[in-house]
Amino acid sequence: MEKLKQKDLILYSGLIILGLTAPYLFSAFKVQLTYLCVLIVLAMTWNLQGGEMGYNTFGNILFYGLGMYLTASVQVGMFFPLAEWTESGGEKTFVHTTTQYFQGIGVGLLVAAIIPTIIAGAIGYAILGLRGHYFAICTLGLGIAAGEIAGGIEIIGAGQGFTTPPFPAEIVDAEARGKFFYFLSFALLIGTFVFVKYIYGSRFRLILNAIRDNEDKAEAMGIQTMKYKIVGWMCSAFFCGLAGGIMGGLIGYIDSTDVAFDGREMGVFMVLMAILGGKGTLWGPVIGATLFHFFKEGLWTLILGWQYVALGVLIVVIVVYFPEGLMGWLREKYPERFGEVIDEKDRKAQVELK
Amino acid sequence: MNKIAKLFVTFISAITLALVSFTSSFAKVEGEYIVLGSAISLTGKYSSNGVHTQNGYNMAVDRINKMGGVEVQGKKYKFEIIYYDDESNPKRAAQLAERLIKQDGVHYMLGPYSSGLTKAIAPVTEKYKIPMVEANGASRSLFTKGYKYLFAVLSPANQYLEVAIDLAVEKNGGKGVKIAQAFEQDAFSQDVRLGILDAAKRTGSEIIIDDKLPKELNDMAATLAKVKAVKPDVLVVSGHTKGALTAIRQISEMKVDVPMLAMTHCDAAKLSKQHGKKSEFALCASQWHKNLSYKDKFFGSGKKYAKDFQKEFGYDPPYQSAESSAALLVFKDAFERANSFDRDAVRDALVDTEMQTFYGNIKFGPGGQNVAKPMILFQVRCKGDDCENRVVAPTKWASDKFYHPIPKWSERS
Numbered sequence: 001m002e003k004l005k006q007k008d009l010i011l012y013s014g015l016i017i018l019g020l021t022a023p024y025l026f027s028a029f030k031v032q033l034t035y036l037c038v039l040i041v042l043a044m045t046w047n048l049q050g051g052e053m054g055y056n057t058f059g060n061i062l063f064y065g066l067g068m069y070l071t072a073s074v075q076v077g078m079f080f081p082l083a084e085w086t087e088s089g090g091e092k093t094f095v096h097t098t099t100q101y102f103q104g105i106g107v108g109l110l111v112a113a114i115i116p117t118i119i120a121g122a123i124g125y126a127i128l129g130l131r132g133h134y135f136a137i138c139t140l141g142l143g144i145a146a147g148e149i150a151g152g153i154e155i156i157g158a159g160q161g162f163t164t165p166p167f168p169a170e171i172v173d174a175e176a177r178g179k180f181f182y183f184l185s186f187a188l189l190i191g192t193f194v195f196v197k198y199i200y201g202s203r204f205r206l207i208l209n210a211i212r213d214n215e216d217k218a219e220a221m222g223i224q225t226m227k228y229k230i231v232g233w234m235c236s237a238f239f240c241g242l243a244g245g246i247m248g249g250l251i252g253y254i255d256s257t258d259v260a261f262d263g264r265e266m267g268v269f270m271v272l273m274a275i276l277g278g279k280g281t282l283w284g285p286v287i288g289a290t291l292f293h294f295f296k297e298g299l300w301t302l303i304l305g306w307q308y309v310a311l312g313v314l315i316v317v318i319v320v321y322f323p324e325g326l327m328g329w330l331r332e333k334y335p336e337r338f339g340e341v342i343d344e345k346d347r348k349a350q351v352e353l354k
Numbered sequence: 355m356n357k358i359a360k361l362f363v364t365f366i367s368a369i370t371l372a373l374v375s376f377t378s379s380f381a382k383v384e385g386e387y388i389v390l391g392s393a394i395s396l397t398g399k400y401s402s403n404g405v406h407t408q409n410g411y412n413m414a415v416d417r418i419n420k421m422g423g424v425e426v427q428g429k430k431y432k433f434e435i436i437y438y439d440d441e442s443n444p445k446r447a448a449q450l451a452e453r454l455i456k457q458d459g460v461h462y463m464l465g466p467y468s469s470g471l472t473k474a475i476a477p478v479t480e481k482y483k484i485p486m487v488e489a490n491g492a493s494r495s496l497f498t499k500g501y502k503y504l505f506a507v508l509s510p511a512n513q514y515l516e517v518a519i520d521l522a523v524e525k526n527g528g529k530g531v532k533i534a535q536a537f538e539q540d541a542f543s544q545d546v547r548l549g550i551l552d553a554a555k556r557t558g559s560e561i562i563i564d565d566k567l568p569k570e571l572n573d574m575a576a577t578l579a580k581v582k583a584v585k586p587d588v589l590v591v592s593g594h595t596k597g598a599l600t601a602i603r604q605i606s607e608m609k610v611d612v613p614m615l616a617m618t619h620c621d622a623a624k625l626s627k628q629h630g631k632k633s634e635f636a637l638c639a640s641q642w643h644k645n646l647s648y649k650d651k652f653f654g655s656g657k658k659y660a661k662d663f664q665k666e667f668g669y670d671p672p673y674q675s676a677e678s679s680a681a682l683l684v685f686k687d688a689f690e691r692a693n694s695f696d697r698d699a700v701r702d703a704l705v706d707t708e709m710q711t712f713y714g715n716i717k718f719g720p721g722g723q724n725v726a727k728p729m730i731l732f733q734v735r736c737k738g739d740d741c742e743n744r745v746v747a748p749t750k751w752a753s754d755k756f757y758h759p760i761p762k763w764s765e766r767s
Binding site: 027028029030031032035093148151152158159160161163166167174177247250251252253255256257258259262265300307308 | 397439441442443444445448449452453456457470473474477478480481482483493495498499500537538539540541543544545566568569
């Protein structure tokens with residue numbers, strides 16, 4: 001046991017060192033690395049519902065978008081009239097000072113974490129009673145509705161979009177902005193990973209798994225499934241909100257349906273990445289998100305105009321050949337490496353029974 | 355567990371290697387080429403206009419390169435453009451702008467298609483002090499942010515249809531009119547809306563319907579039903595290409611009678627071809643029309659440009675293509691005047707731009723918008739089944755008289 005822990009320690013410290021040095025080693029790729037961190041966070045939090053709890057949600061994009069709008073609104077609203085900022089054609093120019101910018105984004109991120117969590121609790125209470133496809137469809141509607149509603153609210157720019165405060169001009173270093181957002185997202189990634197890993201070692205995960213495997217039985221055993229389902233979703237919302245807040249600042253422009261409540265892209269990607277890597281595993285979403293991001297960044301520009309066809313093919317391939325994801329596939333192929341002992345006789349007997 | 359760990363470490367190191375081998379970036383000027391970068395919507399909701407934009411850029415690059423290229427410090431250079439597909443998505447566009455600048459080493463940018471995407475890219479180019487000449491981001495809010503490296507060859511969006519309202523008021527004997535309007539929820543169309551609001555206030559007109567249409571709209575029957583009920587004097591619709599097509603399709607299907615119909619993006623949607631007589635009498639705002647009398651030495655007149663474009667790409671150039679071609683003429687001019695590849699020297703040269711192109715006069719205002727060129731209005735008119743866009747305003751270039759009011763559907767054959 002001790003030995004295993006030591007190996008983990010080496011792995012984790014290696015990854016952290018890589019993460020900390022990456023923006024210096026690959027300076028030109030900072031933005032893509034930031035995206036990668038955010039994608040991993042989204043995949044890991046989706047995995048809590050889709051993988052562990054067996055509730056395929058398309059609604060996590062709601063918290064991501066909320067976080068984005070909240071961070072930007074707070075960051076602007078703390079110092080300037082929000083309505084005047086977002087009203088396009090406004091002749092006045094507002095500029096954040098360096099302190100205002102960082103204070104704003106700090107408080108903004110805090111709000112972006114808390115409010116989506118509360119909303120997840122409220123919505124969860126209302127809809128987590130639905131199961132299976134009904135839940136999936138219902139959450140699909142959440143993201144779309146949020147996008148349309150946000151597109152009609154004037155104070156956050158409505159259809160015009162919301163330009164988030166530019167990085168303070170007093171910081172002359174052109175690399176500073178990239179580094180700031182990278183480290184912010186990397187910190188979020190570490191936070192999320194530590195939290196999810198903690199959950200993986202707790203009773204909470206077992207309860208989520210029980211809900212996934214047979215919710216009625218879990219209930220019959222005296223587990224208040226509703227409570228755990230809601231808490232699980234609130235955890236995801238917390239990190240999704242933060243991820244959204246960071247992305248809003250990084251992208252610099254929030255559009256209601258294309259950037260914030262971007263169910264068509266981010267909303268689908270987070271599911272796809274988790275499934276690609278293997279849902280219901282700790283490392284699956286991490287590996288899935290990384291692979292997916294590299295596939296996307298590396299190949300998409302080579303096949304201009306056909307990238308969505310390629311994405312479609314990828315989805316089909318994943319679902320047909322790796323229904324359990326890469327981790328699941330590896331696990332099936334090399335079960336002993338995952339510490340599983342297989343009784344050959346028993347396995348054969350089962351195959352014959354089938 | 356340790357096996358997985360090993361696997362993961364191998365994976366990470368493989369990626370690291372791949373990244374390191376990728377990092378070698380290009381230079382802004384490679385050999386005899388000046389490398390420009392652009393993220394263009396080749397897929398997604400703006401794909402048709404994205405292609406118009408790309409064709410415009412390519413046409414100008416070919417022409418300039420063929421006619422001797424760009425002369426800087428006595429040496430001839432050629433233009434080359436690196437394209438990426440932004441998928442009509444602002445998030446992607448911002449990321450690609452970053453990629454063009456940081457990884458491909460691009461020092462001069464051409465704009466994307468649409469205001470929303472330009473809004474997403476401008477903060478990036480501004481941050482890295484990269485001059486960007488854009489031809490398809492007309493939203494007024496682009497020019498009030500104090501951007502120093504953004505230059506637009508077009509007139510701001512709020513000017514698109516203001517003239518149409520003036521025209522309606524004029525036809526109404528100087529009295530205010532009743533306006534019904536429907537706009538897509540995107541940066542550009544919402545700016546056109548602001549322009550109409552200003553015009554309405556100025557002329558004492560009343561807005562009786564003010565609808566928002568969803569993105570990628572293909573249904574506006576609800577708005578049209580209201581229009582049928584309240585009978586406004588003018589109906590204004592703006593929602594890029596799809597908006598124009600949807601409006602004409604449903605107005606003709608529902609036989610909505612309205613004395614005046616003002617729109618944007620008619621030529622990009624090839625309305626007169628696609629819908630023929632159904633689109634007759636539609637009044638359209640345009641940045642450019644081939645019949646205007648501007649000239650330059652690369653493309654000659656607008657008519658000649660249209661002919662060459664038709665030969666190359668097989669369709670009549672919409673203004674989106676023309677303005678995109680003009681963007682390259684502006685860049686060429688700026689490089690030659692700056693006589694240097696220094697970004698700030700090029701930027702300063704861009705500020706002083708004052709030139710005529712086949713597309714119109716170009717001179718940048720303090721916000722970066724083109725202040726030297728008015729918007730024009732044309733009306734779709736048909737002879738038999740052959741429909742054409744005819745310029746009706748401003749009077750200087752008008753080839754036809756503005757036909758008003760639109761006859762009722764029951765009287766149209």
